[in-house]
Amino acid sequence: MHTTRTRSTASLRKLGRTLLYVGSCLLAGWTCAAGDAPRSDARVHTAANPDPWWKHAVIYEIYPRSFQDSNGDGIGDLNGITQRLDYLQALGVDAIWIAPMYPSPQVDFGYDISDYQNVDPQYGSLADFDHLVAQAGKRHIRVLLDMVLNHTSDQHPWFLEAARSRDSARHDFYCWNDGKPGPAGQRLPPNNWVSLFGGSAWQYLPAVGQFYYHMFYRQQPDLNWRNPQVERAMFAAMRFWLDRGVAGFRLDAITTLFEDAKLRDEPALGGRNAQGDPILSDLYTNNLPEVHGVIRRMRAMIDEYPGERVLIGETYVPKTADLDPWYGGALHNELQLPMDTLVGLGSKLDASSFRQHLIEAATQLHDSRPLLVFDNHDNIRSWDRFGDGVHNDAIARIVAALLLTSRATALLYQGEEIGQRTATPTRVEDVRDPIGITGWPKEKGRDGERTPMQWDTSNAQAGFSTNPKTWLPVPPDYRTVNVQTESADPQSLLNWHRRLIALRRSNSALHSGRTVMLDQTNARVLTYARVDAHGGTIIVSLNMSPRPQTITLDAPAAGLSGTHYRTLLSSPEAIIAAAVSQPIALPAFGAWVAALDSRQ
Numbered sequence: 001m002h003t004t005r006t007r008s009t010a011s012l013r014k015l016g017r018t019l020l021y022v023g024s025c026l027l028a029g030w031t032c033a034a035g036d037a038p039r040s041d042a043r044v045h046t047a048a049n050p051d052p053w054w055k056h057a058v059i060y061e062i063y064p065r066s067f068q069d070s071n072g073d074g075i076g077d078l079n080g081i082t083q084r085l086d087y088l089q090a091l092g093v094d095a096i097w098i099a100p101m102y103p104s105p106q107v108d109f110g111y112d113i114s115d116y117q118n119v120d121p122q123y124g125s126l127a128d129f130d131h132l133v134a135q136a137g138k139r140h141i142r143v144l145l146d147m148v149l150n151h152t153s154d155q156h157p158w159f160l161e162a163a164r165s166r167d168s169a170r171h172d173f174y175c176w177n178d179g180k181p182g183p184a185g186q187r188l189p190p191n192n193w194v195s196l197f198g199g200s201a202w203q204y205l206p207a208v209g210q211f212y213y214h215m216f217y218r219q220q221p222d223l224n225w226r227n228p229q230v231e232r233a234m235f236a237a238m239r240f241w242l243d244r245g246v247a248g249f250r251l252d253a254i255t256t257l258f259e260d261a262k263l264r265d266e267p268a269l270g271g272r273n274a275q276g277d278p279i280l281s282d283l284y285t286n287n288l289p290e291v292h293g294v295i296r297r298m299r300a301m302i303d304e305y306p307g308e309r310v311l312i313g314e315t316y317v318p319k320t321a322d323l324d325p326w327y328g329g330a331l332h333n334e335l336q337l338p339m340d341t342l343v344g345l346g347s348k349l350d351a352s353s354f355r356q357h358l359i360e361a362a363t364q365l366h367d368s369r370p371l372l373v374f375d376n377h378d379n380i381r382s383w384d385r386f387g388d389g390v391h392n393d394a395i396a397r398i399v400a401a402l403l404l405t406s407r408a409t410a411l412l413y414q415g416e417e418i419g420q421r422t423a424t425p426t427r428v429e430d431v432r433d434p435i436g437i438t439g440w441p442k443e444k445g446r447d448g449e450r451t452p453m454q455w456d457t458s459n460a461q462a463g464f465s466t467n468p469k470t471w472l473p474v475p476p477d478y479r480t481v482n483v484q485t486e487s488a489d490p491q492s493l494l495n496w497h498r499r500l501i502a503l504r505r506s507n508s509a510l511h512s513g514r515t516v517m518l519d520q521t522n523a524r525v526l527t528y529a530r531v532d533a534h535g536g537t538i539i540v541s542l543n544m545s546p547r548p549q550t551i552t553l554d555a556p557a558a559g560l561s562g563t564h565y566r567t568l569l570s571s572p573e574a575i576i577a578a579a580v581s582q583p584i585a586l587p588a589f590g591a592w593v594a595a596l597d598s599r600q
Contacts, residue, residue: 562596
């Protein structure tokens with residue numbers, strides 16, 4: 001009897017969410033049925049295309065402070081994002097991931113959250129957010145939010161209450177310890193753990209006579225996920241946004257929810273980091289097994305909602321196989337898309353490494369869909385990491401081709417598509433990122449990859465703002481590297497991205513075909529085929545060397561049907577199509593995308 005009542009209640013809850021969702025669909029202008037995700041014609045489920053939308057998506061990260069300022073205060077905002085939705089639609093974006101826009105003291109620029117169920121006034125209001133979701137829906141663009149589950153701000157009401165007394169109802173929401181006795185009656189931290197942002201990971205609070213743990217800044221106390229009340233409270237915050245129509249979440253620092261219950265010292269690895277702290281293992285503070293139970297329950301929670309909601313994880317792991325547990329292994333019951341940063345956030349343009357990684361992603365993840373990441377708000381831009389200072393534009397096209405033609409969901413970061421550069425401050429007094437302030441000069445912070453989006457040449461702020469004092473300065477190269485200039489140039493990096501995304505959407509082999517590796521012993525050129533269910537084939541060949549290369553692809557030996565290559569895209573110069581038996585000449589850092597046709 002109890003089980004029957006539970007199922008009935010769950011069914012009613014799911015029905016209620018479905019009705020809420022259908023209402024939001026109609027409000028946004030979507031055409032959708034109860035239980036279906038809103039989608040454009042390119043993503044309709046059919047017998048031939050049964051996949052959920054996120055398996056083939058292009059997801060675009062927006063750092064809201066730096067995307068578009070609509071009110072002239074020098075800081076980007078939600079209405080600014082709404083103003084630029086037509087651009088994102090024309091680019092071919094399926095979903096936007098918005099970095100934290102919740103109320104925050106902005107110590108870590110939004111990753112220190114003081115209210116999980118509202119919008120920071122500098123970014124707008126809940127009404128502005130609802131308007132953004134509705135307008136994005138009309139353009140068949142989903143909205144994903146960044147959800148920070150590891151910690152809150154020290155100004156969050158939970159922590160303010162927790163810090164008043166050990167007897168507070170919220171005290172156990174955080175990780176506290178009495179510490180160890182030290183000289184002259186002092187208390188010392190309980191172990192050797194260090195913050196990723198410098199210094200001890202333990203902060204003493206005299207009001208309660210205890211230390212609290214913070215993996216990041218001291219203003220970001222870690223939540224105690226061993227307390228079930230924390231899980232209930234955070235899941236409620238996620239439901240708040242799911243009920244408003246968000247398509248899912250990118251989960252910040254998700255591997256760090258749990259710490260060793262025994263608080264054992266981390267093993268020392270030798271040496272010191274940029275902050276001057278000893279370099280330690282993260283054996284006891286990262287990737288503990290308890291986190292997977294939370295993720296499975298979280299996945300079950302979002303699966304109650306219609307519309308194929310998605311969980312994306314910030315998952316930095318040592319090797320490809322380590323991503324598999326984050327998918328849930330063969331059960332596929334945890335994250336749909338843990339971020340695959342293993343090669344994309346490196347700095348070596350190496351055909352053999354990329355080939356091996358694509359093979360591992362295809363064979364070690366129980367057929368899960370990879371999410372390839374080359375750029376984000378925390379890392380030097382791929383333009384600078386992979387570029388050699390001479391061929392950067394051609395190399396950026398190789399990166400884009402790999403990202404958008406491989407069998408993976410793709411993540412773009414704002415400005416990546418126009419070749420925006422990293423603008424690292426040259427003086428410590430110009431640094432805004434606290435990690436750059438405390439780590440200077442070895443650690444210069446993350447301001448360089450967070451500078452404002454470069455839209456046009458209408459003013460010195462690149463069209464980002466009317467305020468001459470933007471929160472970070474606009475780099476001087478905005479005069480040539482901007483959306484307006486590149487939109488008018490058919491050969492620009494921006495239009496290269498647009499053509500790749502359009503081809504990815506329209507061609508069944510690139511959309512959902514299997515991958516066949518070709519020319520596998522070539523250390524300079526990465527070549528693979530994407531093959532659809534009917535044998536339609538696209539060839540992708542990327543010369544990752546500074547010298548011209550000639551390749552001969554034995555397509556028939558790989559079981560591929562066709563007699564001629566038909567060039568669809570090529571860079572940095574035209575590549576002449578040829579019969580399959582003929583060699584193909586690739587220029588230095590050349591990218592070639594071709595159809596394999598059966599014709600004379």
